[in-house]
Amino acid sequence: MPNLSGKSTQSESRKLLGRLREALAEDSEGQKRLDRITSLIADSIATEVCSIYLFRDQDTLELCASEGLKAEAVHQTRLRLGEGLVGRVAKSGSIVNSANAPSERGFRFMPETGEEIYSSFLGIPVQRLGETLGVLVVQSKDARSYSEDEVYALEVVAMVLAEMAELGAFVGDGAALSARHQHPVMIRGGVGQEGTAVGNVYLHEPRVVVTNPIADDPQAEEIRLDAAVDTLRVSVDELLLGAVQGDKEQLQVLETYRMFANSKGWMRRIKEDISRGLSAEAAVEKEQSTARTRMSQVPDAYLRERLHDLDDLSNRLLRILTGQGKDTGAEMPQNAVLVARNIGPGELLEYGRSLRGIVLEEGSVGSHATIIARALAIPLIINASRITTEALNGDYILVDGEQGIVHLRPDDSVKAAFHDKIAMQTTAAERYSSIRDKPAITLDGTEIRLSMNAGLMADLPSLESSGAQGVGLFRTELQFLVRNKMPRRGELVELYKRVLNAADGQRVNFRTLDIGSDKVLPYMKPQDEPNPAMGWRAIRLGLDKPGVMRMQLQAFIRACEGRPLTVMFPFVAQFDEYIQAREIFEKVLENEARLGHILPERVEIGAMLETPSLAFAPEQFFEMCDFISVGGNDLKQFFFAADRENERVRKRYDTLNVSFLSFLEGIVERCVASGTSISFCGEDAGRPVEALCFAAMGFRALSMRPASIGPVKNLLRRVDLAEAKSVIDAARASGAQSVRPAVVEWISNL
Ligand code: PEP
Ligand code: MG
Numbered sequence: 001m002p003n004l005s006g007k008s009t010q011s012e013s014r015k016l017l018g019r020l021r022e023a024l025a026e027d028s029e030g031q032k033r034l035d036r037i038t039s040l041i042a043d044s045i046a047t048e049v050c051s052i053y054l055f056r057d058q059d060t061l062e063l064c065a066s067e068g069l070k071a072e073a074v075h076q077t078r079l080r081l082g083e084g085l086v087g088r089v090a091k092s093g094s095i096v097n098s099a100n101a102p103s104e105r106g107f108r109f110m111p112e113t114g115e116e117i118y119s120s121f122l123g124i125p126v127q128r129l130g131e132t133l134g135v136l137v138v139q140s141k142d143a144r145s146y147s148e149d150e151v152y153a154l155e156v157v158a159m160v161l162a163e164m165a166e167l168g169a170f171v172g173d174g175a176a177l178s179a180r181h182q183h184p185v186m187i188r189g190g191v192g193q194e195g196t197a198v199g200n201v202y203l204h205e206p207r208v209v210v211t212n213p214i215a216d217d218p219q220a221e222e223i224r225l226d227a228a229v230d231t232l233r234v235s236v237d238e239l240l241l242g243a244v245q246g247d248k249e250q251l252q253v254l255e256t257y258r259m260f261a262n263s264k265g266w267m268r269r270i271k272e273d274i275s276r277g278l279s280a281e282a283a284v285e286k287e288q289s290t291a292r293t294r295m296s297q298v299p300d301a302y303l304r305e306r307l308h309d310l311d312d313l314s315n316r317l318l319r320i321l322t323g324q325g326k327d328t329g330a331e332m333p334q335n336a337v338l339v340a341r342n343i344g345p346g347e348l349l350e351y352g353r354s355l356r357g358i359v360l361e362e363g364s365v366g367s368h369a370t371i372i373a374r375a376l377a378i379p380l381i382i383n384a385s386r387i388t389t390e391a392l393n394g395d396y397i398l399v400d401g402e403q404g405i406v407h408l409r410p411d412d413s414v415k416a417a418f419h420d421k422i423a424m425q426t427t428a429a430e431r432y433s434s435i436r437d438k439p440a441i442t443l444d445g446t447e448i449r450l451s452m453n454a455g456l457m458a459d460l461p462s463l464e465s466s467g468a469q470g471v472g473l474f475r476t477e478l479q480f481l482v483r484n485k486m487p488r489r490g491e492l493v494e495l496y497k498r499v500l501n502a503a504d505g506q507r508v509n510f511r512t513l514d515i516g517s518d519k520v521l522p523y524m525k526p527q528d529e530p531n532p533a534m535g536w537r538a539i540r541l542g543l544d545k546p547g548v549m550r551m552q553l554q555a556f557i558r559a560c561e562g563r564p565l566t567v568m569f570p571f572v573a574q575f576d577e578y579i580q581a582r583e584i585f586e587k588v589l590e591n592e593a594r595l596g597h598i599l600p601e602r603v604e605i606g607a608m609l610e611t612p613s614l615a616f617a618p619e620q621f622f623e624m625c626d627f628i629s630v631g632g633n634d635l636k637q638f639f640f641a642a643d644r645e646n647e648r649v650r651k652r653y654d655t656l657n658v659s660f661l662s663f664l665e666g667i668v669e670r671c672v673a674s675g676t677s678i679s680f681c682g683e684d685a686g687r688p689v690e691a692l693c694f695a696a697m698g699f700r701a702l703s704m705r706p707a708s709i710g711p712v713k714n715l716l717r718r719v720d721l722a723e724a725k726s727v728i729d730a731a732r733a734s735g736a737q738s739v740r741p742a743v744v745e746w747i748s749n750l
Contacts, residue, residue: 010275013153014218016044017277020157021214024164030172034065041138041157042067045150049118049139052126052161053079053086056176057183061090061135063113064176068139073113075174084108089123089135093293095155096123099145115139122146124154128162129207129285130292131389133180136161156276159286163213181392185408189359189387190647192370192380195707196422197357197399199335201391201408204343208318213282218275225270225280228320235316266310281321288314337399339391345482348372352458357399359384359391359406365645368481368519375456375478377707381406432710436467440713442695443720449701450709451507453681455479457495460502462706467713470506472703473629473681474499476552477513477521485523489551496559507566509629509681509703510556511608512549512581514538514570533634533643538571543580553588560600568606568629572614575621578607582624608681610634615667622674629703630667632682639663654738655684656693661739662732668698679703688715689743696724718750 023036034052042050049068053061056078063069063077082091088106089096098104101121109116118139126134136158138146146154164170171179215221266287273283291310318324337357345368348358355378363369363382373380379401391397391408398407398418407414440448452468454460455478462468479487479495487495499508516537520526529535542549556565569581582605593599609615610631622628632655637644639660640653653660664680671678679701684690686708692715694702704712724743731742 009149009153010218010277012044013156014216014275014277016041016153016157017160017214018216019044020160024169030170030177031065034170035067037161038065038067041136041154045138045153047138047140049115049137051137051139052134053090053137054126054134054165054170054176055090055132056174061086062174062176064134064170066113068118069113069115073110075176077110077113079108079110082106084110085121085123086135086137089125089137090132093125093127093130093132095125095151096121097146097151098122099143101139117141119143120145122151122154124151124158126158126162126165127289127293128159128166129289129389130295131386133162133165153276156273156278156286159273159278159282159289160213162289163210163282163285167209167211181390181395182409184411184414185386185390186410186414187359187381187384187387187390187406187408189381189384189404189406190365191401191404192358192360192363192365192367192382193373193378193401195357195377195379195399195401196418196425197335197337197379197397197401198418198422199337199356199397199399200333201339201393201395201397202332202336202355203388203391203393204338204340204347205315205388206324206393207388208281208285208315208322208324210279210281210285210318210322212279214277215274215279215282216277218277221274221278221280221283222271224321225274225283228280228317229267231320232313232317236313281318284314284317284321288318333394337397339387339397341388343369345369345372346484349458349482352376353378357381357397357401359387359397359399361385361388365647371478372456372482374705375454376458377462377705428714429710432714435713435717436465436710438713438717440716442716443718444722446695446721447700448691448695448716449679450713451679451701451703452706452709453703454499454706456482457498459706460499463502463504463506466706466709468506468706468709470503471499471508472679472701474508474510475514476511477515477519480513480515480521481519483523486521486548489555492552492555493558496555497561500559500563505563507564509566509568509606511568511570512539512542512552516541533637539569539577539581540571542569543577543584546584549581549584550588553585554592557589557592557600558597560598562598562601564602564604565600566604566606566627568608568627570608570631571610571634572607573611574613575617578621578625581605609667611638612663615663615670619674622670622676625676627677627679628667628671630664630678630680630682630699632680632684635682636660636684654740655687655690656738656740656743658732658736658739661693661697661728664694664699665697672698677701686712688712689740689747692716692719692724692747693728693739693743696721696728715747719747 019040023040038050038052051066051069052064054064056062059081061079063074066074079087081087085096085104085107099120101107118141120140120143122138124136125132126136136154166180168179170177270283270287273286274280335356338351338355339359342360342362348369349372353376357379358373359381361384379399381399381404384406395409398410440450449469451470451472452462452466453473454471455475515521516532516535527536556567572578585605604626606627606629607625608629608631633644642649642653644650668678680694680699681703685702686704688711691702691712727742727746728739731739
């Protein structure tokens with residue numbers, strides 16, 4: 001097809017697609033179809049070689065059909081991802097077009113194919129929604145670079161091949177021709193919430209299936225596209241009108257939508273693809289696939305977000321064109337494991353406890369969805385790359401929230417091993433439930449109070465089931481995070497009343513709002529801070545803008561209806577912050593009395609110790625403060641200067657590092673000297689070995705996720721704290737960096 005341009009190229013391209021469609025429509029098996037396609041392409045564009053390589057596993061490409069290369073090489077020639085020019089195309093997801101292939105970087109000559117006589121090479125990734133399924137290659141003897149038009153025509157062909165592969169048109173013998181979405185797949189991600197789950201995939205947003213990638217009548221397709229884009233524009237405008245007034249972020253996203261929906265470049269590219277013979281939906285999907293590949297390569301987070309917006313918009317357009325709604329009528333399977341690219345906190349709450357597990361392609365440990373999954377104790381894996389392209393509704397799936405691994409369509413040996421693991425957990429769970437109503441008393445008779453962390457109404461049933469002695473940390477900001485507008489005081493009173501009622505007389509430590517840092521309220525102006533974890537957050541914000549804090553304190557007092565009240569302020573870094581917060585509380589209390597509200601029979605006002613500075617506060621602080629709760633998550637990140645959300649640095653510093661442990665011991669000593677009660681409420685309190693070491697350092701109250709209470713209590717009841725302390729002291733004296741190895745060894749010999 002050399003030297004063709006404009007309209008004639010388009011009609012050539014359409015002719016090629018027309019022949020392709022005939023070949024695909026023939027009732028034959030996958031291999032025959034592939035053979036037919038390669039010979040048809042070679043003939044159509046007058047080139048000596050046309051080959052199709054497909055993945056046989058994640059890392060290996062296999063030559064599956066060829067016109068021109070030696071027949072005996074088919075299904076024998078294999079390349080690793082990144083190996084040779086074909087491997088390079090697959091790895092980079094971009095085209096290689098060379099007149100002199102042997103001179104190209106990475107060229108690798110495969111003698112069994114007889115390709116040594118071919119000089120020019122054009123390799124095009126066969127991609128669907130940004131996922132590379134294989135490579136389409138043409139080669140010729142004469143040293144020529146394939147023209148832009150030829151490249152373009154083959155890109156369109158590659159797109160059709162990808163669609164047909166997805167629909168199972170090439171299924172045949174051998175791994176490379178096995179049906180898609182049937183292999184077992186193991187994906188390694190990150191742990192958002194621990195726990196294990198066995199279930200069936202339920203896609204949050206099912207994929208749109210394009211069943212007719214090729215169309216004969218470009219005009220009719222353009223009309224369909226224009227009509228769909230009009231519908232899309234109207235729906236985006238409606239969204240804009242309905243957007244929460246003043247919610248800048250939401251408006252910004254919708255404006256981006258509008259920008260793309262009106263973007264000439266985007267439409268032009270789609271229309272060009274249509275004129276080459278693609279159906280409207282296939283053309284939209286081709287553009288979406290290119291954008292996805294770009295997305296994975298863009299380092300700038302802002303730009304990546306905009307490309308995500310474009311992706312969402314393409315999905316909307318595809319749904320309009322195909323008539324496939326978001327709700328495909330797929331029933332939620334039993335034991336549903338939700339699979340999504342990402343999900344908002346509100347949507348996740350709607351699914352609630354009906355889910356066994358959640359697997360997200362994106363997400364982060366500090367995201368709101370993670371906070372909700374934790375509160376609901378649903379195992380969550382984040383950063384599970386490719387999960388949304390690999391998984392189909394109903395697929396069998398194993399979620400290993402301990403290792404951060406997902407097994408999709410696992411084979412029998414993996415299933416068996418996983419079931420063994422669950423059986424062991426069940427046995428342990430039975431053991432924990434048998435001690436649920438027993439106290440956490442060590443062998444030497446020391447009682448450790450174990451309470452739970454909470455923040456959502458969904459947490460409340462755990463008070464009963466876990467055997468927790470009250471709520472050691474109630475993160476009030478979660479209620480603010482899951483709404484799209486500021487809750488009113490009356491609503492808060494009702495919420496806090498429900499919490500106190502559920503606690504049934506047990507202590508509840510309400511923490512005032514800890515917003516800022518990673519917890520940004522959707523309805524508050526975001527602060528553009530370079531380092532939000534050390535920025536204007538928690539009590540800093542509360543003291544500078546005391547309106548919300550006052551409202552919250554009033555709500556606590558009213559919810560108590562005379563019962564005792566305990567309140568703590570987060571992130572107190574120096575004495576005067578505590579004094580000011582306490583003064584505000586006292587004024588609110590006076591005012592409530594004046595308004596005739598019943599006051600709590602007793603009030604305790606505590607501070608969270610989350611910055612090393614507070615450990616060195618004046619004696620008077622410890623005397624004035626009713627109780628101290630160590631927020632180990634923040635304290636540890638500031639002690640080691642290691643971001644708690646940055647896996648790479650977070651894991652570097654062990655909580656049982658002797659410096660940190662001795663620092664904690666010093667804090668306990670100061671509290672004991674001043675008679676201030678002290679507890680520990682960071683995540684580490686829920687890890688049995690850590691909890692034991694904290695108890696050995698003198699902590700007598702720990703607060704943790706409800707699911708951790710059983711394992712922690714089980715260990716505490718088996719140990720003598722004085723012995724544990726001597727093991728720790730010996731490890732410290734030996735110059736060890738962490739006391740963990742010594743303590744773990746000691747526990748294993750109990
Ligand atoms: C902590 O920092 O340890 C803590 C309990 O608070 P949060 O995790 O909510 O910051
Ligand atoms: Mg904290």
